[in-house]
Amino acid sequence: MVQKGLDAMDNIYLTIYNQLVQQIESGRLRPQSKLPSEYELTKMYDTSRETVRKALNLLAQNGYIQKVKGKGSFVLNVNQMEFPVSGLVSFKELTQRLGKESRTKVISLKAMAPDESVAAHLNISPSQPVWQVIRTRSFQDEAIILDKDHFRQDIVPELTTEICEDSIYEYLERRLDKPISFAKKVITVEEPSEEDWELLDFDGYPMIVVVKNYVYLEDATLFQYTESRHRPDKFRFVDFARRYH
Amino acid sequence: MVQKGLDAMDNIYLTIYNQLVQQIESGRLRPQSKLPSEYELTKMYDTSRETVRKALNLLAQNGYIQKVKGKGSFVLNVNQMEFPVSGLVSFKELTQRLGKESRTKVISLKAMAPDESVAAHLNISPSQPVWQVIRTRSFQDEAIILDKDHFRQDIVPELTTEICEDSIYEYLERRLDKPISFAKKVITVEEPSEEDWELLDFDGYPMIVVVKNYVYLEDATLFQYTESRHRPDKFRFVDFARRYH
DNA sequence: CAGTGGTCTAGACCACGAT
DNA sequence: TCGTGGTCTAGACCACTGG
Structure with missing residues (x-):
């Protein structure tokens, strides 16, 4: 954990x-x-x-x-903050805590009907509109992470490039008063897509680490599905687990 | 988490x-x-x-x-049991819960002085002896995971092939009365070693998922360091995280 | 022995949701 | 209004560690 x-x-x-x-x-x-x-x-x-x-x-x-x-x-010295994926903390919060230099670039932002896969992940009908945000995260001028977010539009009615460049979580919690409650992450390793090759600085890596992120509100509504695609050499995830006796 | x-x-x-x-x-x-x-x-x-x-x-x-x-x-339906890496649960416990068919093969078991890297991970002097256990885990007759365990010998004085084929955790907790308390996992993606090629059914994958596992007793003693090397197509990790407000 | 954490209790008051 | 979970209290007894 x-x-x-x-x-x-x-x-x-x-x-x-x-x-x-x-x-x-x-x-x-x-x-x-x-x-x-x-x-x-x-x-x-x-x-x-x-x-x-x-x-x-x-x-x-x-x-x-x-x-x-x-x-x-x-x-314990077990819990040094870890990067770039760690618990339920936004990218902005992480970089701030770590004092890392990073850049977020908004590739696209649009309201749309979700494709079949996204609708299934969000557990909604394909007719229910969503926001799609595609962003890259760079460190030392290398684009390392590709984030593809999808938000239920009935829960997040408005979204702008400025908000996406700053912090969507901050906007949700502070402006919309929709506190995030919990999230489930699934980590797998897959073959890179053409989009990965296009948008990331890829250096010829043959695989990509995919973090699927399902984010819920306090009433257990699933409102966000995000795929975070990480260049494998920069990926690192830390988990802490306790056993009850 | x-x-x-x-x-x-x-x-x-x-x-x-x-x-x-x-x-x-x-x-x-x-x-x-x-x-x-x-x-x-x-x-x-x-x-x-x-x-x-x-x-x-x-x-x-x-x-x-x-x-x-x-x-x-x-x-919640968020926490279906996941395989093969999930929290602080032994391999035997996982396969039992999931009813998966698996086989553990002990490749080698020996008492030895730790090499530099292992000593560093275990935070001990290279003169302090450890048990080294190398095992493979197979599903449907494919060797998918390579586990390299290292135990401090002063804490685990005796270890046999039978114990390693069954469950080392069970032996520790039930026989030695050394309850495991917590663990830290670090997940990265690396290039396969020759050993990976040799011992796993590798199908030409160019990368391997490495799970470094640090296991502690109740008095916070670090007594085990394990590297679990997973074929990328079979790797899947699930994390659940809560935000406090 | 005194100091520590582990468990448990019986009750209080609050904030929220449904009716 | 009533039933729900959220927080907090003051005190009890136990088990373990250390001197």
Whole structure:
């Protein structure tokens, strides 16, 4: 699994979680170091132990810390931010966190009827209109990733080139107040299409890594289907998994 | 992210979690259907609401259900078991759940000093001995996956061909009482090595998917490093990720 | 022994959806 | 309004680690 979220609010436990994440990612809390005990955290945040524990459990499940009975909670070095595919974080958020230099180029943006395959992936009728956005992502002046997004038009009524160049997620959550809730990714390796050859700096690679991304709103509506096509030499995906005993 | 664990015990919330997982995976609880309300579950399991909620939160984080305020908890169809790489579940457990026909062949098993690269991955000195296990996994008589495991010998003192053909995880947890706690996977795509050509049924694929797997015990000791090399046409990885608001 | 995390409880108040 | 999930509390008891 992976880092899986952002943003704070008035929740106490999410505030604690986000502050600790920030401290771990910034290096202020070093790997191997011990967090304050749960009791100490209840005093620091003036809250109850179960609330503190909610925050720590989130940290543990996302690979930031390991809790050891009788000893304490310790920072793991397992969860360095990873690029370019990692959890449910937008491209803009990722590049910002990593301080990477990147460029997004909008190849095309249009409202259309979905083709059969896209309609099937989005689980809608082919008569229901969608936005199609095709973008490339470049690093050091090489186009490495080809993103083909499809959005249900009834949920995202308006979309502009400016929004696509910036961050569609930000637009959805901040402007449209449609918070994204969860996503499923499927990673496979396929033969490159002509489009891949055309739009990416391909250097003759014989295969391409395809990340299919299904994105859902809080009421479990599937509203976005994206295919992210990555040049294999630049692809890297990190997963963190816990076993329950 | 992914399904991430197994096994019940005397925990109430893990019992609830495992029973609901079982009902969802078996199809007895269908996608879209509504779970009993938290209040009803407290009566069914004769426990408190926070305990029920712990179970439901695990289900939500692992992609089994979506909770909707004011309405209830609903089964997602997002988390069909996936093959062959998915969370922290052993190969044996996966094939058993899926009823897939597979064969594991032990190519070599030996105690040795780790080479530089393995020592670095395991974060140990090159003088510290390890077990090296090389296995292939076949489906329909095609060798599709090459697994190269390395175990710290101070933690796994004994290993036999029989154990490697069955399940090393089962041996560790049941016989040695060393419960596995978490793992980090790194997925990349590389050029095949001569060993890949030799040991896999390769059909001329020009690239190979490499899954590096770092496995930790409950005290956060890194004790296993595995490289899983997959023929690209048979590779598929599924991730489930949630965003916190 | 004291300090730590793991589990569980019984109850409170809130926000949302359906009626 | 009622039933749902979301957050929070104050306290209990247990199991493990360490001195």
